[in-house]
Amino acid sequence: MKLAKINLAEIFSKLPSDDYCVRVIAMMNNYEIKIVKRKGESIWHKHSDTDETFIILEGKMQMNLRDKVIELNPGEMIVVPKGVEHKPASKEGYKAILIEPSGVPNTGDVVDNKITIKQAEWI
Amino acid sequence: MKLAKINLAEIFSKLPSDDYCVRVIAMMNNYEIKIVKRKGESIWHKHSDTDETFIILEGKMQMNLRDKVIELNPGEMIVVPKGVEHKPASKEGYKAILIEPSGVPNTGDVVDNKITIKQAEWI
Numbered sequence: 001m002k003l004a005k006i007n008l009a010e011i012f013s014k015l016p017s018d019d020y021c022v023r024v025i026a027m028m029n030n031y032e033i034k035i036v037k038r039k040g041e042s043i044w045h046k047h048s049d050t051d052e053t054f055i056i057l058e059g060k061m062q063m064n065l066r067d068k069v070i071e072l073n074p075g076e077m078i079v080v081p082k083g084v085e086h087k088p089a090s091k092e093g094y095k096a097i098l099i100e101p102s103g104v105p106n107t108g109d110v111v112d113n114k115i116t117i118k119q120a121e122w123i
Numbered sequence: 124m125k126l127a128k129i130n131l132a133e134i135f136s137k138l139p140s141d142d143y144c145v146r147v148i149a150m151m152n153n154y155e156i157k158i159v160k161r162k163g164e165s166i167w168h169k170h171s172d173t174d175e176t177f178i179i180l181e182g183k184m185q186m187n188l189r190d191k192v193i194e195l196n197p198g199e200m201i202v203v204p205k206g207v208e209h210k211p212a213s214k215e216g217y218k219a220i221l222i223e224p225s226g227v228p229n230t231g232d233v234v235d236n237k238i239t240i241k242q243a244e245w246i
Binding site for chain 2: 006007009026027050052070078084097
């Protein structure tokens with residue numbers, strides 16, 4: 001990986017217009033730093049082996065948990081602990097940075113959903 | 124750690140007025156997510172065992188490397204690879220998110236500098 005800065009707005013502008021896009025933008029040790037653009041609902045899932053960090057850059061995300069909903073706005077972040085069921089959703093759409101170890105499927109323990117991505121592509 | 128969102132502006136507002144402040148705000152597995160507020164120069168150092176991620180939120184940071192200087196603005200990030208000497212600096216000051224494994228000293232292999240912090244405090 002080239003030692004260079006990454007401009008987040010610039011790299012988001014390269015994404016296709018799809019409602020759901022996730023791309024790897026950098027590695028930190030064995031962790032992937034990804035950008036995600038999302039409009040709509042994910043599915044309930046959990047990651048049994050890892051925590052997952054979301055840093056919201058634009059829009060709003062509703063992080064559904066089994067006992068509450070946490071609404072995240074730009075400049076807010078959350079670490080979803082391993083084993084905790086969650087369902088990110090957004091009517092208006094959001095852009096976020098996502099950090100987790102390399103090779104974690106986006107739908108966690110639900111491996112055969114139509115939105116499952118086992119390994120995100122690089123941008 | 125409580126499962127709750129973190130509002131970055133709110134948590135930065137709790138820092139003292141010092142030119143250099145670093146605090147742990149969350150853990151992701153064995154990684155610390157920290158906030159750093161900095162005005163002035165760090166020292167040349169490297170982290171022999173880990174990469175280090177900076178995400179700039181406010182101000183400007185000059186990331187000095189031995190062969191170039193990379194200026195980082197809000198909405199820009201960089202991963203400094205392990206073993207690479209660097210010296211963050213900022214005349215005007217910057218606020219950033221810093222991500223690295225737990226217990227990494229801020230001055231890397233230079234362990235006895237007056238600015239060395241072996242383990243950042245939580246906020």
